[in-house]
Amino acid sequence: EVQLVESGGGSVQPGGSLRLSCAASGFTFSSYEMIWVRQAPGKGLEWVSYINSFGSIIFYADSVKGRFTISRDNAKNSLYLQMNSLRAEDTAVYYCAREATLLSWDYWGQGTLVTVSS
């Protein structure tokens, strides 16, 4: 069974940092591209970042470029999102997801809540 489990969320002050993790199981993690998507409270879905299976191709949304860093450790079946210089508008539930057929995202984690507030 494919499983994605996020961790690392919490409360942080503006300007602070957090590192999110996504533990993958039930599939060959090293063969799949992965993404992070976030959802602010009561709002829609926003794509945050993408990484290919080797970690050699990375993209970011303009809203996080220069502040967030996506990475992966295929030996540990894990995906990461390092978030620096956090702002109030980064408050959201963060989901990791697996990229599948024709640029769709077929498996998602349960999400981890990040709250940025003073």
Added chain:
Amino acid sequence: IHMTQSPSSLSASVGDRVTITCRASQSISNFLNWYQQKPGKAPKLLIYAASSLQDGVPSRFSGSGSGTDFTLTISSLQPEDFATYYCQQRWTFGQGTKVEIK
């Protein structure tokens, strides 16, 4: 590319046929996916490549369209279908359609 989804919300009864549309600001061929999200839950992939049903998704869900105009149809709305639906093209989501009980 900008995705415009409509309506933003709708009220419907169990058994109704429901149609949600998504329009792209330029042609995206068939690279359009649909997701269902229930409160407090992660999104769930329903339809990929505009019209292909994801494994395990009931056949009352269908998708159509290509180019710039796409449609998600629920042929007979069931109680478990009350949720918010999103279209997605690469890095961009539509703004969502909340399907509520009439």
